[in-house]
Amino acid sequence: MEFPWFQGEPVWELARVQPQLHAAIRDQVPQLAGLLTDLSSHFPAQTQPVPGQWGAYQRPRSHWRAFYYSIGPHSVLAVKGSEAHSQDFSAMLDVMARQSASLSYSIARPGAPHRHSQAVMSVLERFLFIENKLPGVVTLGEALSQAQRSCQFQAAHLRQHGQLARVPLPLLVHRIHPGQTGQIVSQICSRVEADHHPRVQALATDGLGVLIYWYPALPLRVAHLEIPPLSAQVSLQQRLSALGHGDLPGLIVDRWTQLLARMLCLGYVPADPLSSLQGLCLEAHNLTLDGGMVDLDSLRPMASFPNQAHVQLALERSLEVLTQSLIQFLSGDPAHLTAASGAVREQVARLCREAGDRGHLMPEPLARFLNAQSAFDSLVLSLQSSLDLE
Secondary structure (H helix, E strand, O other): OOOOEHHHHHHHHHHHHHHHHHHHHHHOOHOOOOOOOHOOOOOOOOOOOOOEEEEOOOEEEOOOEEEEEEEEEEEEEEEEEEEHOOOHHHHHHHHHHHOOEEEOOOOOOOOOOOOOOEEEEEHHHHHHOOOOOOOOEEHHHHHHHHHHHHHHHHHHHHHHHHHOOOEEEEOOOOOOOHHHHHHHHHHHOOOHHHHHHHHHHHHOOOOEEEEEEEEEOOEHEEEEEEEEOOOOOHHHHHHHHOOOOOHHHHHHHHHHHHHHHHHOOEEEEEEOOOOOOOOOOOOOEEEEEEOOOOOOOOOHHHHHHOOOHHHHHHHHHHHHHHHHHHHHHHHHHOOOOOHHHHHHHHHHHHHHHHHHOOOOOHHOOOOHHHHHHHHHHOOOOOHHHHEEEE
């Protein structure tokens, strides 16, 4: 397998946008210094975008748009979007067109019973029609959005906690040559009906990009675990033992809940309703097995919501999605133990309140949400006590 380098056109650089973050990562990972010089003008691409490992390079299964380069025992560089320069990009599109994706959806008014329906489509169609993304590549707008949101959160986290969070630290965004973009659009259009060609072309209006980011470990995802789910043959203890191949499952869960609490205390909601179809960083395909999260497109400042009611719904959704992902991690099936949301809610709320007790200024929408939850929990406890007495 070959990984040739192509000349790039940097349109976003961490060193220019956030010098403090740039200095922090250079201090933490000295090996980056020389690589950043090379990456400022060029980027690598995989000739055949297939899963596997070749020395320091690795592409895990189901990582359609990114591969990784190991720069140490606890550091990788992700190269996301360079598949546009892969010789076998067309073959990858064929694989995406053959593989099926099953989707569950519901259309109901808030508060009404939800009746879920199933839809089956190809992975290529899922990217294009559900996530509103070009299959196999990254648009320049998407690359810039992820870089900016991740950078803003990492800067806030570094100021408050004195360390980087377990989320991507963007380093560079390159623009792919317009001529190459045109070829990619043509290849995608050849695999969908003519009625959908304007959609493909519209998504590519701003061109394609390559996002290069640092992460503290190979970002394997919960959704890609190859461990049997709970069943009559596999007990909970057997699954937990299988999950403990690296860090203990309890430690990983604690890292996820702490990261959510820190996001909330820094004034961010990780479940922006506008990103629901594109994917939320709390979902199982974005939670990493080291206790972190990737693809922060869904991270949204609380201050940007029009009112408290919208913030509260997004906060509720954040807790709901994380709970579902944790259950999928522990059981292999998010349908198990649906009553577990109370435990996740309680732990995240406790971590947020502890941050407030240490003098961290809590965002007003979060404080109001936690106070409302305290009142709710008190009422439930009172009702339970009265029922027990009867």
